Amino acid sequence: MENITQAIQGVPLNHYILLCTIIFSIGVIGVLIRRNAIVIFMSVELMLNAVNLLLTAFSVQHNDPSGQVFVFFIMALAAAEVAVGLAIIVMIFRNTNSTDVNILNKLKW
Amino acid sequence: MSISLFYFVAFLSIFFALLVIFAKNPVHSVLYLIVTFFTFTVHYILLNAQFLAIVNFIVYMGAIMVLFLFVLMLLNLNEGSMGSKSNLIKMIGVIAGMCLIITLVGSARVLTASEPLVLQTQELGLVKNLGKVLFSKFLLPFEVSSILLLSAMVGAVLLAKKEIKRA
Numbered sequence: 312m313e314n315i316t317q318a319i320q321g322v323p324l325n326h327y328i329l330l331c332t333i334i335f336s337i338g339v340i341g342v343l344i345r346r347n348a349i350v351i352f353m354s355v356e357l358m359l360n361a362v363n364l365l366l367t368a369f370s371v372q373h374n375d376p377s378g379q380v381f382v383f384f385i386m387a388l389a390a391a392e393v394a395v396g397l398a399i400i401v402m403i404f405r406n407t408n409s410t411d412v413n414i415l416n417k418l419k420w
Numbered sequence: 421m422s423i424s425l426f427y428f429v430a431f432l433s434i435f436f437a438l439l440v441i442f443a444k445n446p447v448h449s450v451l452y453l454i455v456t457f458f459t460f461t462v463h464y465i466l467l468n469a470q471f472l473a474i475v476n477f478i479v480y481m482g483a484i485m486v487l488f489l490f491v492l493m494l495l496n497l498n499e500g501s502m503g504s505k506s507n508l509i510k511m512i513g514v515i516a517g518m519c520l521i522i523t524l525v526g527s528a529r530v531l532t533a534s535e536p537l538v539l540q541t542q543e544l545g546l547v548k549n550l551g552k553v554l555f556s557k558f559l560l561p562f563e564v565s566s567i568l569l570l571s572a573m574v575g576a577v578l579l580a581k582k583e584i585k586r587a
Contacts, residue, residue: 322426328528330430334437336521337549341441343513345421349446349492350477352528353453356484357437363476368543374540376553379469383554386479391572393484397491398579402497403583 326369334361335364348400350412352393425464433459450488457481469545 341354353414363382370378400410407414436456443449457480464473542547554562 318544321423321504323536325528326430327537329525330487331434332521332524332528333434335515336524337434337437337441339520340513340517343516344510345441347446349488349495350441350449353449353488354441356453356480357440357456360480363472364460364463367464367467367472367538371467371539371544372537374544376544376550377557379472379545379550380554382472382559383475383550383563384558384561386475390479390484390489391569393487394576395579397487398576400576401491401494401580410495 324368326363331361331365331368334358334364336341346411346413348403348412349397351412352396353402356389356393359385426463429459429462429466433463446492447489450485450492453488454481454485457485464545467545468539468542470546471547471550 338354338356338358338361341357344349345351345354363385366382366385367380370376370382403415404410433456436452436459440449440456441451443452457476461473461476461481464470464476
């Protein structure tokens, strides 16, 4: 195990910020360009995970376990969010026979 | 073992994340997302956050992704029933995302001094250490999150249930 963790010694914190920024932005692009509600949901998961990884990196940087506990809470919240969100998607599919978000435009100005 | 392991895994993360949003078939998207989460698990192991690595592996790759696959299977979306957005909208979306990357990276360059990440204590992310913090300092949030999960469960059941026809 120590061999593996030796590998991380020397990776600058900036590169973690860069990686998480890119993955977060990929999630944002996914939300913007896809029409399937489930794929939009997966993009949101991608964004949540990017933030989780960055929190862990900062937690290691500052030698403070609070950051990793916070990641644990975010995971619990993500599980709850997925359960409710997928239930809503199933309900939408039952009513409109599709998961296309463009059909749901009744509240659009 | 060298520093290049991190860059290799980071490249894989970005590659599969791109495949998630550009795959045509939603089932392929879910499978690529599972691979992306696996690379995140490798990142956690590299940071010696063993508890988070295991939780990520079990909760995300195990539970949440199976939920996604189940819903996709239940909905039975046939391909081609859903058109994609017009190319103009796609271009605008990609350009907006690139602007976001540029803004965030530019601000990060100004703010941080780039110092290498050093693991000061080996047992930072172990279950023993995290459990002590979780059940002393964060006991109230832990209990509140249990209520959150309960309410989410009740909400999901209520939403997904078929409406009962009243006579």
